[in-house]
Amino acid sequence: MIRSTILLLIFSLLLATSLAGECEVCTKVIDDVRESMGEKKTWKSKPAVEAALDKYCKKKELGVREKKICYYLTPIKRDVAQPFSLGIPSSKVCKKLEKVNPEVCSVRFPVKTGNMEKKDYTKLRVKQLKQILADRGVECKGCAEKAEFVKRVTDTDHMEEL
Incomplete structure (x- = not known):
């Protein structure tokens, strides 16, 4: 059970890095919601997914970009729950959501310039x-x-x- 969860997380991280720059903040939020839900069995319940998304978005320690994605996802949480409950990878969930709300994939993390010459x-x-x-x-x-x-x-x- 734990092994399959770890494999799924590794797979989603690899997929996320391969699509770096595309829906990166949305993908992170969906991955965080999945991680907060625990076992894969709970992912199949659409009301549980919606509740987990609400709970995640109410956290006070969220960054500005995560809050912005929550702002976009909260009104369309049923559209989020459908592909999420089918076990579709986070990046593909975000790409599907982009059809409903194009701004979902427009939010990006800042370019790191700290150690650049x-x-x-x-x-x-x-x-x-x-x-x-x-x-x-x-x-x-x-x-x-x-x-x-x-x-x-x-x-x-x-x-x-x-």
């Missing part, structure tokens, strides 16, 4: 550079080229994320 910023995409600036609360008005975004990110390297 300045030359590594050039390897990032413009979208990621914009996200780093947004996390720091900085705008890059008039930036059109990637080099300008890289310069702005390196100039604001001393700033912490909001």
Whole structure:
């Protein structure tokens, strides 16, 4: 019983890392709800899944992004419970939910910049550079080229994320 749960968690983690960046926060929330429910038998009950999702979303120690996903998932918890109860992997549950609410997969974790060297910023995409600036609360008005975004990110390297 425990072995199968561990194997399922490992499988879902591998699947999540293979789809890194796609619905990453939603996948984490679904995995956390699954983990909180314990045995796989309890996953089959849709009311139990809905209750577990409500309980998870009421936790006070949730991060900003997890709270945002809860905001999106709470109104559609029946749509969450259906594929969840069938044992579908978290990433696929989130992809199905994206059809109901496209914002479910738009929430992403911030790009880690703590141990990056300045030359590594050039390897990032413009979208990621914009996200780093947004996390720091900085705008890059008039930036059109990637080099300008890289310069702005390196100039604001001393700033912490909001």
